[in-house]
Every structure is written in C-alpha cells, then in structure tokens.
Amino acid sequence: MSEFLHFSEHRLQEFALVLMALVYTVRILWLLSYKAGGERQAPTGPGATTPAKGVLYSWANIAMPWGMESTRRRPLLYAQFVIFHLGVTAAIALSFLIPYGSGERPGLPGGDAVVWLFQGLIGAALVVGIIRLVRRVGSPYMRAISSPDDYFSLVLLTVWFFFAVLAAPNQYAGGEWHLLGFFILTAFFLVYVPFSKISHYLYYPFTRYYLGKSMGYRGVYPPRRG
C-alpha cells in the first residue's frame, strides 16, 4: 500500500480518534456542569416501579419497539433505524479491522464470508440512508424540522457507507481511491461528529437515564397498557 494510504489508515485515524475523545470528554463535563434536578417528594405509582427499573427500562427502550407507540405503529421506520445503526457499527468496526486486524495485508481476517457480512450490513444501511434522505427531503414535516446539519450528516454517512462497501474487501492492487475515500471520510466523520447531531449517541445514556429515573420514581415506567 502507499504511504498515504498507510497514513490515512493509521495516523490520521488515531489523531481523529484522540481529538474526538478529547472533545467528547469536554462535552460530557460541560453537560455534567449543569446541576441535575431532583425529586424531594415520596415516590408515586405502584410499588413495583422504582427509579432503577425506570432507568433500565428507559435504556433498553431502543431495543423494545413495542415499548413506544411511535415505534409500534411504524415498524418499517424502526427496522430502518436498526439497519442503519447496524451499518454504522459495522463501518466503524471495519475502520479498525482493516488497519489493525489484517496485518497490513489485503483482505480481512475470516476471508470472504466476513467481507460479505460487512458489505451486506453496510450495503443495507446505505439503502436506508438513501431512503432517509428521500424522507427528509420529501416530507413537509421533516423539511420543517431539518437544519443543514441534519441533511449534511445524513449525506455524510450515506456516502461513507458507499465507500465502506467498496473498502470492505480491503483490496488495493487495482487502486486505493476507495480505501482512501473510506478512511479520509472516517477521519472527517470523527472530527465532525462532536459538533453535529451525530453525537446524539453520547447524550442517549444521559437523557434516557434522567427520563427513566423520573418516570420510574413516579410509577410511569415500566409502562402498563390495557
């Protein structure tokens, strides 16, 4: 591989990762600098609900599509969410596997089966990314609530998935542009994320923790439906 590709796969990623970690640390400290509201009153609701149960339920919410009316009524949207995020996970895993798992040789450990698995997951996420773009542009509700960051983040990830699908076989004998594209985009993604809405996964544990704690304390979580 060329020196530039090697630099992109290693130093550039490492720098971007460290930068992202630093910025995220600052971000979490900033969030924690705000005082958390408390509950002075005695708990309400049935005795079986507790803050701890509420927190666990709230955290697990994303894996329970039956838990919220919004996901129950729109299973396709939920399926898209799952596929998209599995694709993100796979693409991130790929950005580590290629430089550190392949021993600086072409291909991936585990051979073609692993390549197809990654391509399948990321390819499906790519399709979902396009569907989401169409939805965001086509729905008046989505347009009304979308900012340039919303559009750009989705385009960025969708294009990144495209390069990830091509980069998954980790073959550079016929050219390196797909791998370079993937790793440069990954580095850009890592630096951009803390400043964009993509960083939502950083806040998820906190927002769901506090909502779950309060709802559990007040007997609303876990919910009961008749």
Next chain:
Amino acid sequence: MSGKRSRSHKAQKVLERMAQKLNRQMVGSLVACVHCGMCTDSCHYVLANPGDPTYAPAYKADKIRKLFKRHFDWTGRVFPWWVKAGSVFTDEELEELKDTVFGKCTNCRRCSLNCPMGVDLATLNRMARGLLVSVGVMPEGVAVVSKDQWEIGNQMGVLKEDYLETLEWMAEELQEELDDPEVSIPIDKNDCEVVYSINPREVKYDPRSISDAAKIFHFAGESWTMPSECWDMTNFGLFSGDDDLGGSVARRLYEKVSELRGRKLVISECGHGYRSTRCEGPNWARLDVPFEMESSVITMLRYIREGRIRVDKTRNTDSVTFHDSCNNARSCGLFEEPRELLSLVVTDFREMHPNRAENYCCTGGGGAMSMSEYTPRRLKSAKIKADQLKATGAKVVVTSCHNCVDGLTDLIRHYKLDMEVTQLVNLVANALVVPKKAPVPAEVPVKVPVGVPAEVPVAVAAEEALPLTGRTIVVADDEPDQVTLLATILEDNGATVFTASNGDEALDLVHRHRPDLLTLDLAMPGRSPGEVFELIRRNTDLEHLKICVITGRPELRKVIYDRSVAPPEGYLDKPVSEEKLLRNVRKVLELAHEDG
C-alpha cells in the same frame, strides 16, 4: 453579525434568565434531538391539523432550542445557520414564541414518551412559558389566574367567606339528605388523620363533589377536616412555568396542613393539582414535606378495600369509560387505582384506546381552558379525543381531573357527543351503601300523632316540594328549548318565571318585575349580555337582584368577568341538569341559609 443588532429589554431578560433555568435534564433534552420526526404523530394537535408542520413537537421544541443553541451551545454560537440556531431580539418575536408555547402545546407529555432519545418537550415548553411570564408576555387568562392565585390564594378568586359559606351549605344539604345532624364538614380541626384540599372549581361550579366527599369521609368514620384558608391544591405555576408561584402556592398548603397537625393531605380529583401538590411542589418550594400526601382516588379505594365503606355497583349502571388525565397518568403513574375503583362502583366499564400513560390529552390541560384566544385551535385538536370517546360507545366519561371535566365537557358539546362527564367521587358517593340506622328516627313522628298529624305532614311536604315559592325569576336565553327547560324546572319548584330571548327584553323584564334572580345566557342577539349585566349591576334599584350566568360557551366568560362590577352570584355550564340548576339557584338565593 447578529450580536450587533439591538435587543429589546424583554428579549434580553429572557436570554439572561434562560441561563438560570437550565438544568442537566433540560440541557440533555435540548442537545439530544436528532430530528427523526418520531414524535410527530403522537401529538393531538398534529393529528387534527394534517399537513401543518408548525404543530410538530420537534418543530415547537426548536423554537426554544434555537435560543439555547445560539447562546449556550458551541456549534450554534460559531455557525448558527448550520444548526438553525437563532436568537430573539424583539417583543414581536416573543409574542410569536408565546403563540407556540401557550397556544400549540398543552404540555401533555405524550411526545416525551414517544421520543427514542428521551427528549422531554413538555419540560422545555414549561421552561419557555416561565421565561415569557417572567417578562410579562403571556395570554391574558394566564395573567388573570396567576394574579388571583398570588393575591387571593386560589385560582378562581374565591373569597374566604364564599368558600366557608359553600362548605356550610354543603354540610346542611348533607344533613338534610342523610337526616343526620351529626354530619358535618369540620373546618380547621387540629390533629386529624386527613386534611382534605380541593380545587376552587368545586366551590364555584361543582359543590356537589364537596358534599360527596364529605359523605364518604363520614361513613368511613374518618377523622378529617378542611382548612379555612390556603385550601387550594391547584397550582397555576405548573401551567405558567413560574416556579416562584408554584413554590409559594404549594408552601402555603403544606404549612397549613402542618399548622393543623394533619397526618395526611388528601387531594381531591384534579390532575394538575395532584401533580403540583404531590410531586412538584416540594421541589419548587425546596421543602421536605413532613406528612403523607395522596389522591382522594387512593383514599376512596383504600376505604373500600378496608371495609370502611361499602358500595353497590348496581347503582351506577350507565356505560362508562375512563379518561386518564395527562398529569395523573404520565407524570404521577396514577392509572391503575382509578380503574380498580371503577370496577367496584360501576357495572359497565369500557376501556378507551389508547389508555393509561398513552391516552390522549383532553385538550383542556396546560392552562388551555383559561386561554380563550386559543379556543378554536383547542377544539379542533379535540377531534382526536372526541373520536376516542365515540369509539367506546359509553354514555359517561369518568375522569379524575377538573380541567379534564371542563375540557371534555367542551369537546362533547362541540362535537355533539351524547355523553356526560363525571368524577370518581360522584360515582362512589352514589354507590355508597348507607348504614341502616338513619331511616328509623324518621318513622317515629308519623306514628305518635294519630289524628291531627294527618294534616301536618301534608303541609310540610307541600312546602318542601316547592322550595322556590314566592320567588320571581327571569330566564334570558335565545334558545327556545333552553328557555322551556329552565322555566319548567323553576316553575315546577314554585317560582314565578318570566322569559326573555334577548338582552333588551331581559332588561325590560327585570325593571318591570324586580325579580329575585336573573339567569343570563352569554350568547344572545341584540344588546350584548355583558352590557346587560353591567347595566343591572350599576343600577342601585336592582342591587337585590342575583344573577346566575348559564352558558354553553365558557370562553365568553370574559365579557362578564372582565367588567369592573361585582361578578355574578352563580355560574353554570350547559347542558344543565335539573339537580344542578336547583342546587345552584338555591345557593344563589341563599335559601339554605334563610331563617324564615
């Protein structure tokens, strides 16, 4: 750059105070939204206004979020256009924000429970309301109610003497009903097990709920009392976002209970009252409350479970459904106990769907009933609830919230549903199995006087059957059916009735006949009823005349209550039942307090 643009004093204050209001939960909700749109369909405003994205929860939240991003968040500070961050500069922009946070959201929290990220829009919306209120930007109804609660001590400006008179009247009615002079509504009694606090709406519009509760406490053998002051468990601070008001109101009630050394504060059926008093008040007031607090729903259920009262569900045979108040269900987890109680006091219960924490808002919450300028919008959004109610096929909708009673009554009338609204306390009181000892003393006077008493009971019965004998009443309403209904009821009870179909006729009749009472509709052709009302009030020759407003359009109350004359003695929402009409007419004419 926008920083160089001048900002109004109010806008500046809003931004400064925002910094003081932010806590970790709010900041989390402000930064975590990914604009996925999953909250959109959970909102009744969205469902009732298809194609209008300005009602979408995320859109409404962004009106607040953009300020946070612009002034507190890094990307928004450096590249505001990239993340749709924005500031506020003018009072006009504050008015636009007011329209969103007060007029397009009832803080029902349905979107919060449908957000994958756990963004709590209702909390953000309340924060925004509080910021606007702090600079005097708010709907007029919010200002009026807040003022009443600050200055008079309750949301509806009920004076102490009116409150105490109502309790006394209800106690007397109960004594008469049960033929038991021992029944009472104890006031300011120390060291009781229960201190019972109510919603001022019960004093003004629904005093029967007070006597129903008193009956239940009596037969449960409860040691209980009601405070003479600081008795209002409602809290407009929840709706206005004013934590100072919220804390002050809550503290007054807590201190009164402590002063009376009550062991437990029982809160009558009110969603926002229960939430404010039971859950939020200690946090607003920064006070650890040393006594227990519970909803009267839980109290009544406990009485039945413990055998302290017995109920017969066959006394409530109408088909009923249950509406979960947002504040009770989504913020306090109170949704199983009402259902358990209902299963004990009604024979035909029909669940509505969705229910419990997923139920739809009645659309009257969040202070909406006090904001008459948003009534058309509110009633349009109520279509969702109306469809829910209709689908149950029930004749009665039960709710444990006075705001919901008003909201549901309004939408039932607007969508012409054949339903009534009631509360659990009414059903429990109606189902109450009264112990047998009460009827025995009533038989004794009949047996002892053998000859003469054959005449006396008839004369006594004649007087009791015609309680309005000697009274002259003018009924003013432009709906012929309504006039016939009211006139017939009043005449059947002994009154002399004259009817008017417009304001000028009403004025003519009161001048000619000098009645004791005028019932006044607020929507009549010709001279404005508000003007009629004020003319009567300002006429010293008519100072004896009592006025009871009877209207099907509560949003018109402004035309009466905004006038700088004494308010009417009575107020009733249509449709009016015979029992409610007579009770209120008797109260207005103070018949229960007459010596002769």
